Amino acid sequence: MIKELELKLLPEEAANPEVIRQRAVKKSGVPAGRVKDVQQLRRSIDARGSRPFFRLRVAVYIDEQPTAEPAILERFQDVSKKEPVLIVGAGPAGYFAALELIELGLKPIVFDRGKDVRSRRRDLRGIQQFGEVNPHSNYCFGEGGAGTYSDGKLYTRSHKRGNIEKALRLLVEHGAVSDIMIDAHPHIGSNKLPQIVANIRETIRHYGGEVHFDSWVTDLILDGGKVRGVVVNDRDEYLADSVILATGHSARDIYYLLDRRGVSLEAKPFALGVRIEHPQPLIDRIQYNQSPRDEHLPASSYRLACQVDGRGVFSFCMCPGGLVVPAATAPGEIVVNGMSLSRRDSPYANSGTVVAIDMEDLEPYQNKGVFAALELQRAVEQKLFQYGDGSQRAPAQRLPDFVQGKLSADLPDSSYIPGLYPAPLHELLPSGIYTRLREAVQTFGRKMRGYYTEEANVIGTESRTSSPVRIPRNPQTYMHDDVLGLFPCGEGAGYAGGIISAAMDGQNVARAVQKWRVEV
Known part of the structure; x- marks a missing residue:
């Protein structure tokens, strides 16, 4: 019993x-x-x-002993001679689609424009220390996607979208600690994720799949409304009748490629704002009523949201005991994101604080059509870069100065390695975004006594919350209605919002590919 x-x-x-x-x-x-x-x-x-x-x-x-379930990987068999399925992107959506395809008896061939997870570290050092942005290898592009060098948060609200337990078990079978199976808000940490990602790659290869790095998909091979394969690096052709697009939320070139090829796209809501960094002991004192916190308690976190002038303003991707990192994917941009190591032991806490984008924000970009939101995103990122000194130093203000609309004389210490400099974010951000952020952070300060403090840095800009473009697909077949055999997938296609939801979407799409192949 x-x-x-x-x-x-x-x-x-x-x-x-x-x-x-x-x-x-x-x-x-x-x-x-x-x-x-x-x-x-x-x-x-x-x-x-x-x-x-x-x-x-x-x-x-x-009166009975527990029985362990067999490992999922025990069901895998060699697929090296099976029918190929091409996967564009080696993030969680792409890699979990590949694992699912192997289990279903199909051969995944994965292409990623970036480098393998270890080689990628050199380019992260380049952007952190020298301000050099490699457009193919950075915090967003490369093996494991944007989630690899992040907090590794595994919490999702998408419980009806797939098998969360299966996704978590696969992570454990590839080296994650088993605690992720029981924690209400599990995370892995950016120091642990790279080896787990590498282990998944080796599983794919061990069972006959392929993974190719430095392989930028530059075109689709189409024939009469059907996909026939992809072109890699403007040179090499790979043929298959099924292509899974799992490119992540920052692969803007894919959206423009699809548009050129006459594949329909849709505008998608996203959010834009700043990243706010506090001392972690301050957040612990607010949340736990103790400082220093009990040694058996993890670094505390928060989740905040309110409505300002009919628009949602909310915290996003909160990283307790974390670091702020540069997340630009092209030269000439300032983009920031957050990450944490597995112990979450940094003396800082940071969170994106963003405003839902609405049509009034997009009026200057209406001539861009479906790309209006993407162009707003790009324009803000470039404006903040142009205000600076040409490096990845980020513009910032003390929180009260941000609210009062004045330049900070100096700034608190920060985890952001390239460095911060005082800048008028109240002038650099779109006015509708700034005014709502100004109101919201004061509301958050009333909800969390101590949140509104001169010890907090407001850092620009948090702009890659999600893709501002959706690649539409049929909800039953998971296939694009315009192109037979083209399966949009994951966060870049607009159907996920984190590691686990992207992984589950990859699994769902892989099953849809197998079902479609059986039917045709």
Whole structure:
């Protein structure tokens, strides 16, 4: 018999497996000798009271031992001689599509414009220390996609879109800690993700798939409304009757390629704003009512949202104990993002704070048609770069100065390695974006006493929240209605918003490819 129970434990108790077992046995009402095992099913932090504690859901095995499920990878077989499916992009959508295809008996051939996950580090160093942006290898492009060198957050609200447990299990089978299976807000960390991503690549190759780096897909091979393959690096042709587009939210060239080829696109809502960085001990004090925080508690986080003049303003991609990093994908841009290591032990906390883009923001770009939002995004990024000194130093203000619309005399310390400089973000950002951010951060300060402080840096610009363009697809077939065999996928196509949702979309699309092949 298996009995599921809820436990409420102090941080030091939740860190002790023996205490968890004792509490579970006691609450079960069963003699200790009959309890064969206690396993954690779910773990979350409740910090609403004066002292934070953990809520655990556990399974108590009474008179029986737990049985382990077979590894997913045990179902894989060699596909080197099977029918090929071309995948454009080696991010979570592309790699999880590849794994699913292998399980289904098809051969994935993956192309990524960037480098493998280890070689990519040299280009990250180039942008961090020297301001050199490689347009094919950066924080967004390269093996693992934008998520590899990020916080590695695995939380998703897309529970109806796929099998979350399967995606998490595959990560564990490739080296992630098993805690991600039970944490309410799991994450891996940018120091752990590269090896996991490399392990996935080796799995794909071990079972007969292919992964090609420095392979920029520059054209589609189309024939009478059907896809026949892709052109790589303006030179090499690869043929197949199925192509999965999983290029991520910053591959602007793909949108323009599709437009040139007469493949329909749609404008898509996105959000734009800034990244706000606080000292982590300040956030801990606000959220946990303690500083320093208990050694058994993780760095605290927050989620904030409000409406200002009919528009949503919200925190995005919050990185506790994290770093602000340069995320430009082309020379002449300033884009910032956040990341954390697995221990989340940086003395800083940062979060995107963004405003939903509406038609009034896009009026100057209406002549760009479906690319109006993309051109707004690009224009803001370039404007902030042009205001600076030609490096990746980012413009910033102290939070109260941002609200009051005045240039900061100096700035607090920051995790941002290229460096910050005082700049009038209140003038550089579009007026509708700035005025709503100004109002929202004051509202957030009332919700979180201490949030509104001179110790916080407002850094521009957080602009890659999601793709401003969608590649439409049929909701039943996952295929583009204009091109037979073309399967838009993941965040770049407009159907995901993070590592796990992109991974699940990749799995769904792979199954759709296999189903379509059977039917035709």
